[in-house]
Amino acid sequence: MSLVEKAGLAILHRVDPEVAHGLSIKALKAGLVPGSGALTSPRLRTRIAGLELPNPVGLAAGYDKNAEVLAPLSRCGFGFVEVGAATPRPQPGNPKPRLFRLTGDRAAINRFGFNNQGMEAIAARLARRPEDAVIGLNLGANKDSDDRAGDFARVLTHCGAHLDFATVNVSSPNTEKLRDLQGKAALSALLAGVMVARDALARPIPVFLKIAPDLSEAELADIAEVARDTGVDAIIATNTTLSRDGLSSPQRDEAGGLSGVPLFEKSTRVLARLSALTQGAIPLIGVGGIASPEDAYAKIRAGAGAVQLYTALVYQGMSLVPRIVTGLEALLARDGFSNVAEAVGTNREDWL
Numbered sequence: 128m129s130l131v132e133k134a135g136l137a138i139l140h141r142v143d144p145e146v147a148h149g150l151s152i153k154a155l156k157a158g159l160v161p162g163s164g165a166l167t168s169p170r171l172r173t174r175i176a177g178l179e180l181p182n183p184v185g186l187a188a189g190y191d192k193n194a195e196v197l198a199p200l201s202r203c204g205f206g207f208v209e210v211g212a213a214t215p216r217p218q219p220g221n222p223k224p225r226l227f228r229l230t231g232d233r234a235a236i237n238r239f240g241f242n243n244q245g246m247e248a249i250a251a252r253l254a255r256r257p258e259d260a261v262i263g264l265n266l267g268a269n270k271d272s273d274d275r276a277g278d279f280a281r282v283l284t285h286c287g288a289h290l291d292f293a294t295v296n297v298s299s300p301n302t303e304k305l306r307d308l309q310g311k312a313a314l315s316a317l318l319a320g321v322m323v324a325r326d327a328l329a330r331p332i333p334v335f336l337k338i339a340p341d342l343s344e345a346e347l348a349d350i351a352e353v354a355r356d357t358g359v360d361a362i363i364a365t366n367t368t369l370s371r372d373g374l375s376s377p378q379r380d381e382a383g384g385l386s387g388v389p390l391f392e393k394s395t396r397v398l399a400r401l402s403a404l405t406q407g408a409i410p411l412i413g414v415g416g417i418a419s420p421e422d423a424y425a426k427i428r429a430g431a432g433a434v435q436l437y438t439a440l441v442y443q444g445m446s447l448v449p450r451i452v453t454g455l456e457a458l459l460a461r462d463g464f465s466n467v468a469e470a471v472g473t474n475r476e477d478w479l
Contacts, residue, residue, distance in 0.1 A: 132444045135159075138312040144226040144235070145394035152191070155199040162202030163449040165259075170218050171206075171456050173467040175410045175432040176333040176360035178261055178291060182206035182452050183467050187435035188265035188337075189237075193244045194252040201260035204448040209435065210249070211265030212296050215281045215472070218269055225383070228441065229376035233418065234387030235438050237367070237380060241267045241299065244419035245344060246285045253335065263292035266321075267299070273465035274307065276317040279323035288326045290384075295321055298339035298366035300384045302365035309338065311349040318357040333360035340394045340415065347397065351404040361410040363435070364433055368415075387438040391416025395429050402430025407472070418443065420454025427455075427467060428474035 128443045135154070154160050156445055158266045167181035174180070186200060187206040194210045201208060220242025243249065249264070254260055266282045268275035283293050295318065297308040308317055318336070325334050338350055354362055356478040367384025374389060394415025401411055413431030417423050418439035426434045464470045 128444055128446050132446055136442070136444050140230070142227070143224070144228050145223065148226065152196055155196040156353050158199070160199065160203070160445050162199065162445075164202055164205040166204040166206075166449055166452045168456060170464070170466055171452065172460055173432065175412070176335070178207070178333060180206040180261060180433060182455075183427065183433040184448065184452050184455065185209060185412070185433060185435040186293070187243045187437040188212055188296070190437050190440070191241075192242065194249045194256075194264075197252065197256045197260070197262060200354070201262075203445050204452055206433065207261035207263065207453075209263045209265055209290070209294060211243065211294075212241050212267035212299070213243055213246045213249045213264055213282050213286065214241055214267045214269045215246050215272070215278050215285075216269050217248070218242060227378040227381045227383075228465045229374060229378050229387065230370045230442075232374050232379070232387065232389055233378045233439070233442055234376070234385055234389050235441060236383045236384030236385050238381075240270060240457055244268070244401055246282045250286045250289060250292075253286055256289060261291045263294060263335070264298050265294045268295055276320060279317060280320045283321060283324045283334075284327070287325070287332060288330065290332055291333065291474065292333045292335060293325070294335040294363060295336050296337045296366070298337050300339070300342070300369055302369060309342070309346065311353055314350065314353050315357060318353065318359060322357055335359065335363050335412065337363040338397075340368045340390065340395065340397050341370065344400070347400055348404055351401060351409070352410055355405070359409065361412055361432075362401060362405075363412045363414055364398040365415050368393060386415070388416050388418055391422060395426060396478050398426060399429040399475045401477050402472050403479060417451070418447075420451050420458055423451050423455050424458045424470070425474070427470050428472070429474045429478045430475050432468070432471050
């Protein structure tokens with residue numbers, strides 16, 4: 128990390144977390160965050176759900192909620208970028224404050240509630256996206272919708288022409304009863320509608336499903352079955368957790384979803400269990416607590432074909448991305464893997 132980046136992070140950490148988030152978006156818009164450019168090699172290039180990725184390290188949804196900095200993010204070294212979540216109509220989200228740094232735990236708690244400018248504004252920006260990047264959109268539902276399941280399909284229909292993939296997000300803990308859509312019958316019906324919308328696109332794209340880490344063994348088995356039956360192209364494991372185990376920061380009791388380092392073990396165990404349940408039939412993307420090359424490598428060896436991160440950027444800045452990508456390549460080479468796919472799931476049993 129450069130001295131300039133250290134100074135910038137120090138300044139951001141002196142202001143309210145949501146204000147700091149907005150300032151970081153402005154810094155990217157202004158070109159104040161230097162990008163590493165595309166990072167790839169024969170060992171790092173990989174394919175997941177039909178997408179050709181230059182490397183397997185992606186940006187998780189939630190950072191660029193309104194698709195405002197697609198071009199700058201595409202130059203930061205990510206193999207793919209997910210923006211959103213987008214809902215059909217704009218909505219302000221939950222009352223502030225709603226984002227909290229847990230510095231001592233290298234974590235964050237948020238209860239944003241799908242605050243975004245709506246699918247029309249987001250689609251207009253996606254239409255001007257960089258063509259040399261892999262970009263996806265996290266689909267959400269309006270809080271006051273009388274047809275939340277239908278909201279996901281509406282957003283996909285409106286934005287799908289500008290996307291490489293779309294993610295059905297039924298795992299945010301910050302919209303009341305949204306996680307109820309992870310139940311077997313509700314999820315089957317929701318995904319069926321989304322897949323109909325996907326198939327109606329002029330250029331059908333992969334559809335991913337993002338799940339919560341706070342699921343029982345039976346619930347995970349149901350999700351794996353529904354994903355197989357509906358033809359979901361990949362599962363993202365996992366979103367934030369409601370657990371507060373082992374936290375020491377004063378903000379630990381704030382309501383919302385916990386992300387960052389404390390989520391790593393729980394999310395990786397869910398990932399490994401899904402890997403065992405699906406037996407390679409559905410690609411998996413590992414998210415939760417990645418803060419180093421070793422963390423990314425552990426997710427891959429637990430069963431992930433690609434990974435995503437977000438919260439660690441709050442503490443380590445955008446220079447973390449090339450450090451993880453280059454470090455991951457070194458770890459793959461050290462252990463004799465000629466590509467990412469060879470390493471997927473090779474250490475799964477240790478997490479079960």
